[in-house]
Each structure stands twice: as C-alpha cells, then as structure tokens.
Amino acid sequence: MSKPRVLVVGGGVIGVCCAYYLSKQNVDVIVLERDAIGKGASYGSAGVIAAGHPPMNKPDRVRQALKRVLDSTTPLYIAPRFDPSLAAWLWRFSANCTERKLTANMNVLGPLGHATLQLFAQLIAEEEIACDYQASGYYEVCRTEQGTTHARRDVALMRAHGFDAEVLTGEEIGDRMTSLKNDVMGGAYFSDSATCDPYRFVVEIAERVRRAGGRTETGRVVTKVEGGAHPAVRLATGERFEADAVVLATGAYSLQLARELGCRLPIQPGKGYHRDLEFGEGSRPPLEAACVLGETSVFCTPMSGRLRLAGTLEFSGLNHRMHPSRLAQLTASAEQYLGDIGPARVTSEWCGLRPCTPDGLPVVGRLPGQTKVFAATGHAMTGLTLGPITGSLVADLVTGATPPSTEVTALAPARF
Ligand SMILES: Cc1cc2nc3c(=O)[nH]c(=O)nc-3n(C[C@H](O)[C@H](O)[C@H](O)COP(=O)(O)OP(=O)(O)OC[C@H]3O[C@@H](n4cnc5c(N)ncnc54)[C@H](O)[C@@H]3O)c2cc1C
Known part of the structure; x- marks a missing residue:
C-alpha cells in the first residue's frame, strides 16, 4: 500500500517540524516553500526556548503598554493608520488580557511547554542537530x-505549572553575570529553558526530513488550497498537486489561503527586529548567558559566537519595512543594562513577522468545515519554543494516531 501524501505549505520552524514528525509516521511529506527554508520569521528570532513562559496577553503589563502604543520608543508600537481589522484585533486582544484568560492559557501552554522541552532534548540527542543548543536557561534582569x-509574578506562575524558575536579587544576578552593570535591581532565572541558533535549527530539521524520505521544495508559491475529500494546492506556476492532507504553516501569511476556504483566522503580523553583533576574531560575546531585559523586553542571546539583540513588537501591517529607530533601540536597551558593549561589528539587521492571535494561543488543528486541511500557525512569540510539540501534535491529528487532548482542542481554529 502506498504511503499517504501530505503537503505542508511553508518551510518555517512550524512547517519543518510538522514535516519531520509526519515523516516519522511513515507519511510521504512534501514541504512547499515560496522562498528558502527558514527565511521567514523563524530566521532571526531570539533563539530562546522559553517553555512555560506566560503568553503576551497579561493583565498587568500589556494593558499599561496599550496606553502608550503610539510612542515609537516603547517595546510595543502601533503605527497610526486606518485599519479596521487591526482595531478589531486589538479590541479582542485587550479583552483577553484578564487573570481568568491567563490561567486558562497557562493550563494549555504549561503541558505543551513540558512536552516541547522533552522533544527538543530528544531531537538534539537522537538527530544530532547542530544548532548551538544550550540547555542552560536564561535570566530576566530588571x-x-x-x-x-x-x-x-512570572516566576510564581511558572512554578505553579511545574517549571523551574527562581527569583533573584540584584546581587545574585550580579554574581552570576559580571558583565552586567551594577544597578540591576533583581530578576529571575528560568533554568529549564534553553537557547539555540533558530535558523540552523530549522535548516537541520529540514535536512532530517529529507533524510527520512521527505521533500522540501523551495521557490514554490502556493496561491490556493482546495479543500474537501481530495485536497490539493495550486502553485503560482499553474501546477496543481493533490494530496491526502494539507497543512497550512504559512505563519503571518496564513490569512489569505485560509480565507479562501471560508475560515477567517484573526492573525496580525507582529513585527520584531534583531541586530547581531560580533566582537572581533576569536572573541566571545561579552555576556555569560542569555537574558531578557525586563523593562524593554529585549533579548540578548549569545549565539554561534555572536550576540543577538532581538525584540520589539510593532503592528504596522504585512510588510518588511525596517525602521532604523527600532534597531537603534535594541542597542540602546542593551547598553542600559550591559554598559558600553565596546567595539562590535553589526553583522545582521533584520525584521520578521510573528503570527499573533488575539487570545495568546496558537492555531493548530482542522480548519472549520474541512476534514483534510489543517492549520499550524499563530505562535506569536513562541514559534521556536512550540515548534516540536506543534509538529508532533499535527502529525497525530493528520494521521489520527491519538485522539485530540484537551490542549489540542483549545488550539483548534474553530474557536474563532
Ligand atoms: C524578533 C523576534 C524574536 C523572536 N524570538 C523568539 C524566541 O526567542 N523564542 C521563540 O520561541 N519564538 C521567538 N519568536 C517567534 C518565532 O520566530 C515565530 O513564532 C516563528 O518563527 C513562527 O514560525 P512559522 O513557521 O509559523 O512562520 P515563518 O517562519 O514565517 O514561516 C512561514 C513560511 O511560510 C512561507 N510562506 C508564506 N506564504 C507562502 C505561500 N503562499 N506559499 C509557500 N510558502 C509560503 C514563508 O516564506 C515562510 O518561510 C521571535 C520572533 C521575532 C520576530
């Protein structure tokens, strides 16, 4: 009997993880990527596997930030323009910034976080994924x-869900991270988190998909997905491919393809930036461990011999225009905590679009009214973190390997 064929549209971290776990379940899988593998939002993330971390919708901070959204120097920025879909999204997002919603989300994200950490450890060990994986946690410095x-508050919440997190005083942080300025007041350490080079992770997983017999095809622009009992995709070239199932893993670009199947996914592109710094031949980045700067939400991640500064959340539409002031803000933030970061060469400046949902949960499952078309998107700030568990859940859903758990039901696209 021939293997079932599944087409995965999109070759970001989510798409390749879906393809990897499908290939492990004896599926003939083909990833169709319009550009190159891993060059979307997954390319330049902060590289932090932040399992169990609360989502964006938090009652305290986000509400405060929403009051200052038009200020382009804050971590959250909304470009002033007429956009009814963004206004509706923001309204829904704000309505989801409640204690009750946070508790409900943590009940879903907690188990997913534990599962994804295990899958990362397994992938790194069994597949020998070379992506500068460091299972040494990260700090929040304030x-x-x-x-x-x-x-x-984050520590308390995470501990309640079984994650290793500890509150640290400024002195304790200073003892562990001598490169920081001495005015750090306090913070936290999340020891069961990890870091990696996110692009290398995606490229390596795609390579394991091919080793398992799957295919990754680049330069393949999917223009339409056809649903029903015999799903198919159409390419910009006019070609049409039939399959037993289709998985939409097109990140912030999922709306149009889903809409044509009658499904309105409320996803907004949340633009983030990175700036990579290198410190001369043979020099290591001047920071002992990865950390997030508490007040500015900028991540500083030592990665493959360089230091990546990554952050900001900008709602300015589906485009890749970079605002120099946002990039400058990354360095300015780092200097507030690290002091003068010395002679560094900027080796990369980049922006990417996080697929953000208004309720803080990803969208994973069958599209409403479809039996063979699935979505795997909406991971916002945690696509790298939840990549492996999303891939594993999608493979189970597509092949019907296990009945959907409570967590999976909570992620279903039908909730919108
Ligand atoms: C600055 C920044 C820092 C971040 N830091 C972290 C972090 O530390 N930890 C973490 O867990 N997450 C982080 N994230 C979030 C994470 O990067 C995203 O959630 C994740 O990359 C989303 O993955 P994806 O595969 O859904 O989307 P993408 O990586 O964007 O992949 C989607 C792919 O689909 C392709 N595509 C789109 N349309 C079509 C089409 N019609 N036909 C064919 N292909 C198509 C695109 O070319 C793209 O390659 C960060 C994001 C940013 C921007």
Whole structure:
C-alpha cells in the first residue's frame, strides 16, 4: 500500500517540524516553500526556548503598554493608520488580557511547554542537530521595582505549572553575570529553558526530513488550497498537486489561503527586529548567558559566537519595512543594562513577522468545515519554543494516531 501524501505549505520552524514528525509516521511529506527554508520569521528570532513562559496577553503589563502604543520608543508600537481589522484585533486582544484568560492559557501552554522541552532534548540527542543548543536557561534582569515585581509574578506562575524558575536579587544576578552593570535591581532565572541558533535549527530539521524520505521544495508559491475529500494546492506556476492532507504553516501569511476556504483566522503580523553583533576574531560575546531585559523586553542571546539583540513588537501591517529607530533601540536597551558593549561589528539587521492571535494561543488543528486541511500557525512569540510539540501534535491529528487532548482542542481554529 502506498504511503499517504501530505503537503505542508511553508518551510518555517512550524512547517519543518510538522514535516519531520509526519515523516516519522511513515507519511510521504512534501514541504512547499515560496522562498528558502527558514527565511521567514523563524530566521532571526531570539533563539530562546522559553517553555512555560506566560503568553503576551497579561493583565498587568500589556494593558499599561496599550496606553502608550503610539510612542515609537516603547517595546510595543502601533503605527497610526486606518485599519479596521487591526482595531478589531486589538479590541479582542485587550479583552483577553484578564487573570481568568491567563490561567486558562497557562493550563494549555504549561503541558505543551513540558512536552516541547522533552522533544527538543530528544531531537538534539537522537538527530544530532547542530544548532548551538544550550540547555542552560536564561535570566530576566530588571532595573526597576515595577520590572522585578513583574518578574516575580512570572516566576510564581511558572512554578505553579511545574517549571523551574527562581527569583533573584540584584546581587545574585550580579554574581552570576559580571558583565552586567551594577544597578540591576533583581530578576529571575528560568533554568529549564534553553537557547539555540533558530535558523540552523530549522535548516537541520529540514535536512532530517529529507533524510527520512521527505521533500522540501523551495521557490514554490502556493496561491490556493482546495479543500474537501481530495485536497490539493495550486502553485503560482499553474501546477496543481493533490494530496491526502494539507497543512497550512504559512505563519503571518496564513490569512489569505485560509480565507479562501471560508475560515477567517484573526492573525496580525507582529513585527520584531534583531541586530547581531560580533566582537572581533576569536572573541566571545561579552555576556555569560542569555537574558531578557525586563523593562524593554529585549533579548540578548549569545549565539554561534555572536550576540543577538532581538525584540520589539510593532503592528504596522504585512510588510518588511525596517525602521532604523527600532534597531537603534535594541542597542540602546542593551547598553542600559550591559554598559558600553565596546567595539562590535553589526553583522545582521533584520525584521520578521510573528503570527499573533488575539487570545495568546496558537492555531493548530482542522480548519472549520474541512476534514483534510489543517492549520499550524499563530505562535506569536513562541514559534521556536512550540515548534516540536506543534509538529508532533499535527502529525497525530493528520494521521489520527491519538485522539485530540484537551490542549489540542483549545488550539483548534474553530474557536474563532
Ligand atoms: C524578533 C523576534 C524574536 C523572536 N524570538 C523568539 C524566541 O526567542 N523564542 C521563540 O520561541 N519564538 C521567538 N519568536 C517567534 C518565532 O520566530 C515565530 O513564532 C516563528 O518563527 C513562527 O514560525 P512559522 O513557521 O509559523 O512562520 P515563518 O517562519 O514565517 O514561516 C512561514 C513560511 O511560510 C512561507 N510562506 C508564506 N506564504 C507562502 C505561500 N503562499 N506559499 C509557500 N510558502 C509560503 C514563508 O516564506 C515562510 O518561510 C521571535 C520572533 C521575532 C520576530
């Protein structure tokens, strides 16, 4: 009997992880990527596998940030323009910033976080994925009372869901990270988190898909997905491919393809930036461990011999225009905490679009009214973190290997 064929549209971290776990379940899988593998949002993330971390919708901080969204120097920025879909999204997002919603989301994200950490460890060990994987946790460092209070709350929440997280004083942080300025007031350490080079992770997983007999085809622009009992995709070239199932893993670009199947996914592109710094021949980045700067939400991740500064959340539409002031903000933030970061060469400046949902949960499951077309998107700030568990869940859903769990039901596209 021939193997079932599954087409995965999109070769970001989510698409390749879906393809990897499908290939492990004896499926003939083909990834169709319009550009190159891993060059979308997955290319330049902060590289932090932040399992169990609370989602964006938090009652305290986000509400405060929403009051200052038009200020282009804050971590969250909304370009002033007429956009009814963004206005509706923001309204829904704000309505989801409640304690009740946070508890409900953590009940879903907690188990997914534990499962994804296990899958990462397994992938790295069994597949020998070379992506500078460091299972040494990361720090949150804060310079204000408000920041430390926020970090303490995150620690309590994560501990309640079984994650290793500890509150640290400024002195304790200073002892462990001597490269920081001495005005750090306090923060936290998340020891069961990890870091990696996100692009190398995606490229390596795609390679394992091919080794398992799957295909990754680049330069393949999918213009339409056809649903029903015999799903198919159409390419810009006019070609049409039939399959037993289709998985939409097109990140922030999922709306159009889903809409043509009658499904309105409320996803907004949340633009983030990175700036990579190198410190001369043979020099290591001047930072002992990865950390997030509490007040500015900028991540500083030592990665493959360089230091990546990554962050900001900008709602300015589906485009890749880079604002120099946002990039400058990354360095300015880092200097507030690290001091003068010395003679560094900027080796990469980049922006990418996070696929953000208004309720803080990804969208994973069958599209409403479809039996053989699935979505795997909406991972916002945690696509790398949840990549392996998403891939594994999608493979189970597509092949019908296990009945959907409570967590999977909570992620279903039909909830919107
Ligand atoms: C600055 C920044 C920092 C981040 N830091 C972290 C972090 O530390 N930890 C973490 O877990 N997450 C982080 N994220 C979030 C994470 O990067 C995203 O959630 C994740 O990359 C989303 O993956 P994806 O595969 O859904 O999307 P993408 O990587 O964007 O992949 C989608 C792919 O689909 C392709 N595509 C789109 N349309 C079509 C079409 N019609 N036909 C064919 N192909 C198509 C695109 O070319 C693209 O390659 C960060 C994001 C940013 C921007």
